[in-house]
Amino acid sequence: MRSPVLTVENLTVVYETEQPVTAVRSASLQLGRGEILGLAGESGCGKTTLAYAVNRLHQPPARITGGSVVFHDRDGGDIDLLALKDEALRRFRWSQLSMVFQGAMNSLNPVRTIGYQLDDTLKAHAPEMSRAERRARSREVLERVGVDAVRLRSYPHELSGGMRQRTMIAMAMLLQPQIMIMDEPTTALDVVVQREILREIVRLRDELDFAVVFITHDLPLLLEIADRIAVMYRGEIVELDTAEQVHRAAKHPYTRKLLESFPSLTGDRGDFVRHGHGEERSA
Ligand SMILES: Nc1ncnc2c1ncn2[C@@H]1O[C@H](COP(=O)(O)OP(=O)(O)OP(=O)(O)O)[C@@H](O)[C@H]1O
Ligand SMILES: [Mg+2]
Secondary structure, eight states: OOSEEEEEEEEEEEEOSSSOEEEEEEEEEEEETTOEEEEEOOTTSSHHHHHHHHTTOOOTTEEEEEEEEEEEOTTSOEEEGGGOOHHHHHHHHHHHEEEEOTTGGGOSOTTSOHHHHHHHHHHHHOTTSOHHHHHHHHHHHHHHTTOOGGGGGOOGGGSOHHHHHHHHHHHHHTTOOSEEEEESTTTTSOHHHHHHHHHHHHHHHHHHOOEEEEEOSOHHHHHHHOSEEEEEETTEEEEEEEHHHHHHHOOSHHHHHHHHTOTTOOSSOOOTTTTTOOGGGGO
């Protein structure tokens, strides 16, 4: 792994309901700069809870009861995310770490154009930018994710599901964060569009060198696109290794079971998505 951009240590998150649920139990992981880290596991194992807690977006009854989350910036400074005050946290969120939420493509405002919504996000998080700069940046990110800039004038209902999802990814990229957490970003899309978008994400990462935490229950898909894979089971990270190694020699019985449930997964890892992407990064 390359130098880390994020270190999570022994993070524990509890839903303090009548019967408290420990949704994340002492989770530890490091995210390398420019790395695609896959986070897999069955429904309810705690993936979204972990992502929200890392970003401090969790709401009561969820509470972080232990552990640490540290961001390592390019200049070698460390930021303790669990200690950041509100204003600093707000600034940190879009500029350094952004998130594409589960089901996000349905959360665009239906009565505002795509252009308005991108512009609005920039206005809120980059007040120093001029109107012209914001417009240029909005066009640029939209085109980067494969959506024609004429779509800035479109309303969400005028776009396909794939385009809406690309727009959400563009929004997460607006301020060029070091880390993007994507929670099931393609699950609702058909397989062809899903593949196109994944290929796009890998290409963008190669170009722009941000790190991605890619959350999905689809382990085979992660074998194709991820450098390393973490598998969660009942709130714990039970596996964390290179995609290569997970494919070849998964350690945890649950991971092996997951892999066995996809009998077509034999031989080499697929390279449908990863074309042109060297293996040296996963070392
Ligand atoms: N608001 C809440 N109150 C109480 N328990 C919750 C709450 N939200 C989630 N949980 C519990 O926390 C656990 C983890 O949920 P989480 O949504 O993080 O799972 P997930 O891995 O993202 O699942 P999925 O793949 O379905 O998105 C589950 O057992 C869930 O029931
Ligand atoms: Mg989830």
